[in-house]
Amino acid sequence: MEQSVSRGAQGAAPGPKRVLGPDDIRRATTRMAHEIIERNRGLDGVILLGIQTGGVWLAERLGSEIERIERPVPVGAIDASLYRDDIGIRPVLPAARDHIPADLDGAVVVLVDDVLYTGRTVRAALDAVAEYGRPRAVQLAVLVDRGHRELPIRPDFVGKNLPTSRHEDVRVSSDEVVIWTTP
Amino acid sequence: MKHLRSIAEIGPDAVRRLLDLTDTMVEVNQRANPRVPALRGKTVCNLFFEDSTRTRLSFETAAKRLSADVMTFNVSTSSVNKGESLRDTIETIAAMGVDAFVIRHRSSGVPWQVSRWTTASIVNGGDGWHAHPTQALLDAYTVRTALGRTGGLEGVRVTVVGDIRHSRVARSDVEVFTMLGADVTLVAPATLLPPVPPAPATDDLDSVIEKTDVLYLLRMQRERMTEALVPSLREYSARFGLTAARAARLPDHALVMHPGPMNRGVEILVDPAELPGAVITQQVANGVAVRMAVLFDLLGSGREMEEAA
Numbered sequence: 001m002e003q004s005v006s007r008g009a010q011g012a013a014p015g016p017k018r019v020l021g022p023d024d025i026r027r028a029t030t031r032m033a034h035e036i037i038e039r040n041r042g043l044d045g046v047i048l049l050g051i052q053t054g055g056v057w058l059a060e061r062l063g064s065e066i067e068r069i070e071r072p073v074p075v076g077a078i079d080a081s082l083y084r085d086d087i088g089i090r091p092v093l094p095a096a097r098d099h100i101p102a103d104l105d106g107a108v109v110v111l112v113d114d115v116l117y118t119g120r121t122v123r124a125a126l127d128a129v130a131e132y133g134r135p136r137a138v139q140l141a142v143l144v145d146r147g148h149r150e151l152p153i154r155p156d157f158v159g160k161n162l163p164t165s166r167h168e169d170v171r172v173s174s175d176e177v178v179i180w181t182t183p
Numbered sequence: 184m185k186h187l188r189s190i191a192e193i194g195p196d197a198v199r200r201l202l203d204l205t206d207t208m209v210e211v212n213q214r215a216n217p218r219v220p221a222l223r224g225k226t227v228c229n230l231f232f233e234d235s236t237r238t239r240l241s242f243e244t245a246a247k248r249l250s251a252d253v254m255t256f257n258v259s260t261s262s263v264n265k266g267e268s269l270r271d272t273i274e275t276i277a278a279m280g281v282d283a284f285v286i287r288h289r290s291s292g293v294p295w296q297v298s299r300w301t302t303a304s305i306v307n308g309g310d311g312w313h314a315h316p317t318q319a320l321l322d323a324y325t326v327r328t329a330l331g332r333t334g335g336l337e338g339v340r341v342t343v344v345g346d347i348r349h350s351r352v353a354r355s356d357v358e359v360f361t362m363l364g365a366d367v368t369l370v371a372p373a374t375l376l377p378p379v380p381p382a383p384a385t386d387d388l389d390s391v392i393e394k395t396d397v398l399y400l401l402r403m404q405r406e407r408m409t410e411a412l413v414p415s416l417r418e419y420s421a422r423f424g425l426t427a428a429r430a431a432r433l434p435d436h437a438l439v440m441h442p443g444p445m446n447r448g449v450e451i452l453v454d455p456a457e458l459p460g461a462v463i464t465q466q467v468a469n470g471v472a473v474r475m476a477v478l479f480d481l482l483g484s485g486r487e488m489e490e491a492a
Contacts, residue, residue: 079207082207082211082219082220082221082249082479083219083220083221084221087221087222087483087485088225088482088483088485089485090485091484091485092483092484092485093204093484094204094207094479096207097206097207097210098210127220131214131216131219132214
């Protein structure tokens with residue numbers, strides 16, 4: 001399973017700390033799926049788009065939960081790397097293709113990512129979404145909100161609020177969330 | 184990667200990285216609005232000291248699709264005709280603020296020379312008989328996608344036919360295909376082979392045509408006729424041209440490639456539109472995506488900083 005890292009600056013003593021296990025993640029995604037259904041009564045026009053690469057498995061997981069509870073919704077993926085504002089400032093490697101499963105004009109797009117940190121990835125993803133159409137609304141679902149926003153962006157659906165320091169990395173896979181204090 | 188001057192210089196890891204990145208760029212090119220803001224604020228200068236239509240337009244399109252600013256330097260209307268030296272030309276343009284130069288020049292080695300005079304990235308758009316790395320990358324990408332490969336080209340039999348000696352395309356293509364694990368065979372009259380051929384060579388196309396997965400035809404440069412390196416174009420066509428009879432002997436899955444511009448009736452005597460394996464238009468289309476990948480890797484990936492750290 002893909003593991004992604006939200007990296008803070010250099011810090012104190014190293015060592016991993018597991019904050020969510022497989023059961024916690026399952027409960028969190030089930031609750032988020034319910035919230036997405038509740039918020040978008042009837043799910044009309046709802047499309048889940050996972051942000052490449054860390055948000056893709058979570059979008060798929062939320063998609064199957066929503067299908068189990070209510071009915072299937074289109075699930076796709078979007079790569080925000082070519083829209084980042086830090087190109088040339090830090091390493092960027094576009095690794096994956098977009099997969100837009102339905103027309104975004106008039107749709108309700110739920111952007112999905114594993115970790116919300118500065119908000120810059122989400123800003124880039126909003127630009128990427130705009131290339132494909134004009135959604136009626138865009139919502140944001142994240143498994144972990146670790147704080148330290150640099151832009152006026154807030155999530156609509158959160159699995160876990162996790163106060164962190166910038167000296168810590170948050171590593172997420174589909175069965176655990178671990179905090180590393182970087183050496 | 185700071186420069187792309189030759190395939191050998193960047194090595195196999197960078198080649199594979201660029202081919203993977205090209206996949207992303209192909210997807211961008213398929214969109215209704217094929218443009219991303221990745222290289223906003225960067226300036227790319229095309230410096231073509233030698234005639235070129237497709238390569239120059241391809242680089243221009245690639246830079247624009249990444250939202251870079253493009254300057255195109257037209258030698259026929261420039262101060263080069265007033266006797267300005269190459270170094271003065273480069274330093275003058277670099278002073279205007281250029282992040283990358285794309286250079287084509289009739290002399291081998293010019294891209295290396297130029298990179299000593301500027302801090303900008305250098306992309307070799309063809310230097311003399313020496314190298315044409317973006318052509319090699321787009322050819323490798325075209326073969327990889329047409330044969331449905333995702334990694335290298337292990338075991339693919341590539342036959343390169345024509346004027347190997349004077350061809351920078353041949354030199355760079357042999358480098359990239361060999362690097363990716365393909366088995367390359369050269370087919371040419373002895374007068375059109377370099378003294379040390381970069382791969383096994385023969386002058387008998389008919390003996391290898393049935394054992395070919397990729398048939399790569401080079402452009403026969405008519406000016407070579409005056410140098411008496413081939414007896415006549417008719418004889419060249421008879422021995423080294425892709426005739427209908429030879430096309431029929433190619434394996435069904437074989438690809439036919441050409442870097443363009445084609446000399447119909449010389450190296451290719453059948454209509455490529457009627458060859459099921461012809462991927463010549465795909466080569467041109469992939470050229471834009473490959474050059475986007477190269478420019479992004481040089482100017483946008485941040486790889487330089489990572490390597491410096």
